[in-house]
Amino acid sequence: MKYDFIVVGHGLAGAILSYTLRKRGHKVLVIDEPRATGASRVAAGLLNPIAGKRFAKSWLADTFVPAADAFYDELEAHFGQELFTHKPIYKIFSSIEEQNTWMAKSGGGEWGAYILATHTQSINQESINDPNGGIMIGHGGNLRVAEMLDLLTQELQGQGLLLPERFEMEKLELTEGGVTYKKVEAAHLIFCEGFQVLQNPYFKWLPIQPTKGEVLEVEAQNLDPECIYNKGVYVVPVGGGRFKVGATYNWRQPDEEPTPDGQQELTERFSQITSKPYQVLHHWAGIRPAVRDRKPLAGRHPQHPQLSVFNGMGSKGVLMAPYLAQHFAAALESGTEVMPDVHISRYLSLYYDYIKEQDKQP
Structure with missing residues (x-):
């Protein structure tokens, strides 16, 4: 053949x-x-055009984002099934210093439609801990990988x-x-x-640097599913009151075994985003192929x-x-x-x- x-x-x-x-x-x-x-x-399939603590626009975002949108739209039409969900990403400021860093950078015009709103105070969503506010990022979402x-x-x-x-x-x-x-x-x-x-x-x-990442699936019925949250970890709605929480970055243990330390790190960071009760349903690990x-x-x-x-x-x-x-x-x-x-x-x-x-x- x-x-x-x-x-x-x-x-x-x-x-x-x-x-x-x-x-x-x-x-x-x-x-x-x-x-x-x-x-x-095991990944949550996150698409985020703004990345990192320094609030940098992702490399070639203006090229990659429309191409990704077109591809996943075409794939959904091909299979007749929804695979990609567009959702805003609420990047929560972890401190006043982080808020100041963003305010100093946001004056340029390169952000375009990627920033939907800047909040210098809490958005007053009962389930979210955001005393310093955050930015609402557009053109984000998640793929059901x-x-x-x-x-x-x-x-x-x-x-x-x-x-x-x-x-x-x-x-x-x-x-x-x-x-x-x-x-x-x-x-x-x-x-x-x-x-x-x-x-x-x-x-x-x-x-290639094998980088272990651990991810949780949690049930948190009191958390608004119309938004993706980010503060140290991402919190991605996957339906039915369930969310994927991740991910860790571990260069020292290149295996696919979930660890108690990984779960503890994720639950601690998730608890900084919400104080509402939740239940851990699943715990996975995978290895990303990171490059220098x-x-x-x-x-x-x-x-x-x-x-x-x-x-x-x-x-x-x-x-x-x-x-x-x-x-x-x-x-x-x-x-x-x-x-x-x-x-x-x-x-x-x-x-x-x-x-x-x-x-x-x-």
Whole structure:
């Protein structure tokens, strides 16, 4: 069987890229080992155009936000099911100093419609602790990531375009015309493996930092579900009085096991947002593929142009993946390269160091 592309990995990045390639008319085979956990499946799917304690507009937000809106609208129409919910994000000031930091930055015109309102005092919502006020952020929302992945998986299975198995690197052969995997041929293979790329002999030199994140699902019937809250953690409504609360950032324990320390950190931070009673229903952990400079990784292998990588979106995949998938697909079709900010060539020195080390091996 001959394909245009093989995509290895069907988390958020791989799913959006493989769908994008198929919509552009390409024959795509996805290889993915079924897993109940993973960073994409446990994440709340938050899209936030304003990020961090410094109130910085997300990198390329003016490009990524409309592309994400268009992509998720199209995906909902394709499946006839709501997957993305637009909601304002109430970023609560943690102190007067944080309020002052925002007031000093907000005079510029770059914020546009991203800031719906600035509150220098509490919004007087009974369930929310916001004595210093906060900002109401527009163009935010959350994607039902697990539901999206399930729908796309079912579609691939129905069309015979999914191999539900662990990718066996030793079965991969590089040919003049592309690649061969077992009995499958393709012109190009794209790795979308998340943090597992660190075990990939072709791309393990990339500076992926596995970052464990823990997430809770809580029931809090007294909390207004018409808003996403952020103060140290995000609080995302998921329906029925339930909210996802997350996430922790742990570089020291690169595993997917929930921990008592993680739950304690999340419950303490959640209690700073609301003093109303709640019940913890679920506790998950996943590993994000974070990158040193906080920008994604995409591009062809330096020596094997039939191999590419599409990875490293960290906690921003819902925002960035739709545009970058289109951008990457167009580059693959035209034989050109992706934008320098995401191209893996920015870490080419690491590749050469890796090759030198390999040459030293007996």
